Amino acid sequence: MNGAASDVASVALNVAGGVAGGAVGALFLAASVSKMRDRDGFLGQLAAYRLLPDALLTPVLWLLIGAETLLGAGLLSGVAPTACGLASAALLLVFSAAMAINVIRGRTSISCGCLPGSGGETLSWRSVARSVALAVAALFVAVAGSPDSLALRAQGAITGACLLALAIAASRLTLLPAPRQEQTP
Numbered sequence: 001m002n003g004a005a006s007d008v009a010s011v012a013l014n015v016a017g018g019v020a021g022g023a024v025g026a027l028f029l030a031a032s033v034s035k036m037r038d039r040d041g042f043l044g045q046l047a048a049y050r051l052l053p054d055a056l057l058t059p060v061l062w063l064l065i066g067a068e069t070l071l072g073a074g075l076l077s078g079v080a081p082t083a084c085g086l087a088s089a090a091l092l093l094v095f096s097a098a099m100a101i102n103v104i105r106g107r108t109s110i111s112c113g114c115l116p117g118s119g120g121e122t123l124s125w126r127s128v129a130r131s132v133a134l135a136v137a138a139l140f141v142a143v144a145g146s147p148d149s150l151a152l153r154a155q156g157a158i159t160g161a162c163l164l165a166l167a168i169a170a171s172r173l174t175l176l177p178a179p180r181q182e183q184t185p
Contacts, residue, residue, distance in 0.1 A: 011147065011152070013144045013145070014146055014147040014152070015147055016140070016144055016156075017085075017141050017143070017144025017145050017146055018146045018147055018153055018155070018156020018157060018159075018160070019156045019159045019160040019163070020140045020141050020144070020160060021075040021081060021085070021141040021146060021156065021157065021160060022075070022076060022156050022157035022158065022159060022164075023137060023160035023161065023163050023164045024072075024075050024088055024092075024134055024138050024141065025071070025074070025075030025077075025084075025157065025160070026072065026076065026161035026164045027072070027164055028068040028069070028072030028075065028088065029069065029072035029073065030072075030164075031068050031072075031113075032064075032065050032066075032068035032069040035064065035065050035068070036065055043058065045111055045113045046060060046061060048107075048111070049101075049110060050102075050107070051098055051102075067091060068091075071087055071088045075088060075141060077153070078146030078147065078156070078157070081141050081144070081146045082142045082145070083142075084142075085138050085139060085140070085141035086138075086139070086142045089138035089139045089142065092131050092134050092135035092138060093132070093135050096131040096135065099112060099123050099127055099128045103123050103124065103125060107123065108122055108123045110123050111123075112124075112127040121171070121175075
């Protein structure tokens with residue numbers, strides 16, 4: 001590949017990393033705000049997973065809020081994409097494992113707490129797969145990096161955040177009841 005084509009490919013890869021970082025970063029920031037707004041509700045979700053002793057629930061709540069806030073801001077800003085991408089992927093894989101353990105146990109009535117605004121979606125292999133897919137997106141950020149240009153970083157972050165909002169809206173639409181079919185005489 002010649003120099004110009006290589007430069008274009010590198011920028012395209014960085015922009016794609018910025019979009020992925022925007023989506024995962026926006027998810028983490030929205031999740032941390034959601035946890036802050038309803039700490040008692042999230043403590044109940046943590047307890048329902050039955051993976052932590054009661055004494056660790058509150059410290060883990062604050063640890064998750066802090067981690068999601070820092071990682072979300074880091075991914076959205078494009079600062080330290082490798083470190084933020086790897087740490088985000090690790091956190092998402094921990095979430096995936098926690099969900100999978102409970103699905104295997106048959107405890108699928110627990111709210112997954114996956115996406116803010118997901119309407120209390122319960123645990124399933126689908127939620128585990130979605131969390132793993134998000135971990136892959138975070139790993140992509142670690143590999144692809146982020147653009148050097150502040151304008152391209154902002155565009156990537158905004159595009160990623162918009163894609164996340166679209167995904168949340170689409171998931172909410174799947175929860176709506178099917179339209180009634182009118183019977184013709």
